[in-house]
Amino acid sequence: MNEYTLSDGLRAVQRAFDLVDPRLKGHGEQAAFLMWRLLDRMGCSRARMVSLTTAALFHDMGAYKTDADHSLSEFELLHTASHCVYGYLYARFYSPFPSFAPVILYHHMGYLYKRYIDPSFLTDSLLLNLSDRISFVFLTQQNPDFSFLGALSGIEFDPKHVAAFLEADREEGLLQALKDGSYHEKLHAFWRETTLSRxxxxxxxxxxxxxxxxxxxxxxxxxxxxxxxxxxxxxxxxxxxxxxxxxxxxxxxxxxxxxxxxxxxxxxxxxxxxxxxxxxxxxxxxxxxxxxxxxxxxxxxxxxxxxxxxxxxxxxxxxxxxxxxxxxxxxxxxxxxxxxxxxxxxxxxxxxxxxxxxxxxxxxxxxxxxxxxxxxxxxxxxxxxxxxxxxxxxxxxxxSIKSEYLRLMQQFEAIEEAQREAPIPV
Ligand SMILES: [Fe+2]
Ligand SMILES: [Fe+2]
Ligand SMILES: [Fe+2]
Missing domain, CATH: 1.10.3210.10 (Hypothetical protein af1432)
Incomplete structure (x- = not known):
């Protein structure tokens, strides 16, 4: 076997997923790219960045199982619980990064509801939430308008993360990299530095x-x-x-x-x-x-x-x-x-x-x-x-995945219910 890198392994998995469902083409890689740039600037270790960017690449994989009839906007904005829970279970049981699975579980839980997020995964899941939404807006709007970042700062996103993103964008041109597609090569160059054993x-x-x-x-x-x-x-x-x-x-x-x-x-x-x-x-x-x-x-x-x-x-x-x-x-x-x-x-x-x-x-x-x-x-x-x-x-x-799915869905639905009835102050 020739030398293999993380980029090769992830490319193969991504290719398989793209064949299933073109709705998500590019979304996982864009979220992973943004997450990587933010983590890097926050001084995160390489090993952690590798695991977290891999988790970010697959953060919506639960949608392949649950939402065949929903558009990207529907499952990303309206029916989020099911794909978060499935994605989490898949990552936990079947992926090479099980310990980061909770980041996927909480990736649609906003800053306002951070008390529901396991504290050890709070920063990472909020960062993923932000990276996810930027890519989502980029892929679904003809002329993407990012003013929502300011409007949702402190509600959906951690204000520190929004500030870090805006600074990174000014200095590195993150949105431009999404626009001209150069994010893809940059991200894979980062993954290519990690070789994989057989x-x-x-x-x-x-x-x-x-x-x-x-x-x-x-x-x-x-x-x-x-x-x-x-x-x-x-x-x-x-x-x-x-x-x-x-x-x-x-x-x-x-x-x-x-x-x-x-x-x-x-x-x-x-x-x-x-x-x-x-x-x-x-x-x-x-x-x-x-x-x-x-x-x-x-x-x-x-x-x-x-x-x-x-x-x-x-x-x-x-x-x-x-x-x-x-x-x-x-x-x-x-x-x-x-x-x-x-x-x-x-x-x-x-x-x-x-x-x-x-x-x-x-x-x-x-x-x-x-x-x-x-x-x-x-x-x-x-x-x-x-x-x-x-x-x-x-x-x-x-x-056990099936029963865990039902248990977590009940928990998520109860949280959603509570959010509807009484929004929690920050
Ligand atoms: Fe066959
Ligand atoms: Fe999602
Ligand atoms: Fe997503």
Whole structure:
């Protein structure tokens, strides 16, 4: 693997998110840029700035889950609680910066209501609130008018932060950098100074993986199950540690392209129409597009070829026989096995006899690799137990996220109610 920097890792995740939802294009990076410049001027350490700018980049990620039908203005101004809570939970459970997750939770809590903010995150979340709003106004107004900064100072924003921003803008031209787009290169130059180890790159890959599984309950354990099935298959096939880690990383991200598939199609009960099937199939090339950015160890090609068939009837490229990387053939068996044993919106889990018959028939029809398939059939019970254990943990996390979501939403709604009834003096 070549040297990787934080800029590469964040670019890949950002690219995936941009494919899902163009509403937020540029917003996360603009907020991160402003946050960085303000923190830097306040003497913040580099390590802290790295974590906080990363949190700022993803501060609205909860909107991907909750607000598909709302415009940027709606979820940023009117229905804020849900995306704050989801973004917080996602960052806490699945991101490489869990300790900064509360900054996302409070990023729409104004200065006037600072008593509701955990004091250890007060400054950072108010700074994010300010950076967020400046970018929001910039992206949504034809001729952005920033006089709101003065008007909302002491109400929505900390007056010290507004003063710091105005000074920074005078000295560094922050708004001009947003306008001419130069903020982007400046921010990435800052992130490029942080190199990532292989395991840190995998943390970003994992964060990407959970972003698809997190979207739909139907898919919540699929990537984990394909990952554990492929890992065990690699061992049974005698692959060494390095090869196994390449297959496992590809398995983790094989369906990342599904981040572009509408949830209604992912969760549809009953068979897909021809048109829906065509949309669903696009996930394989989207996987390639996203992973090219992450681009190590050929995983873009391996992962995106998991629906190719030896007889050339697969997709996205219709590759045949040896044209399909061996690692992709391992993924293909693991993927089909996981789909057959798992529950889907349109079917329950299938019994062993039926699963093995389907896999065997596909190998006989020259669709699945015969060696990989026979190893899978021979060790069927072992594979199923191994994957069930891995999935149980993921499901447990998912369920605790769901209950935590409800608990926090109640708390936020109570605060919103109190704010409506009796605005609190500063
Ligand atoms: Fe937001
Ligand atoms: Fe935002
Ligand atoms: Fe797939």
């Amino acid at each position: 395991s840190e790159v995998m943390n970003y890959a994992q964060m990407l993986m959970y972003s698809i599984d997190f979207r739909s309950e139907q898919t919540v354990t699929h990537s984990i199950s394909v990952m554990s099935l492929s890992k065990l298959l690699c061992g049974l096939l005698g692959l060494d540690h390095v090869d196994t880690s390449i297959v496992t990383a590809s398995a983790m991200l094989h369906d990342i392209g599904k981040i572009t598939t509408p949830v209604q199609i992912l969760e549809k009960k009953g068979p897909l129409t021809e048109e829906e099937m065509a949309i669903m199939k696009r996930h394989a090339s989207a996987t390639y597009e996203i992973l090219t950015e992450l681009g190590f160890d050929n995983i873009a090609l391996i992962a995106s070829s998991h629906h190719e068939k030896l007889d050339g009837s697969g997709y996205p490229r219709g590759l045949k026989g040896d044209e399909i990387p061996f690692y992709s053939r391992v993924l293909a068996v693991a993927d089909i096995l996981s789909a057959l044993i798992g529950e889907r919106s349109y079917k329950g889990p299938m019994p062993k006899g039926q699963v093995t018959a389907i896999l065997g028939a596909m190998a006989n029809r020259n669709q699945l690799d015969p060696i990989v398939t026979s190893v899978a059939l021979e060790h069927y019970d072992e594979l199923i137990t191994f994957s069930a254990e891995d999935c149980a943990q993921t499901m447990e996390d998912y369920l």
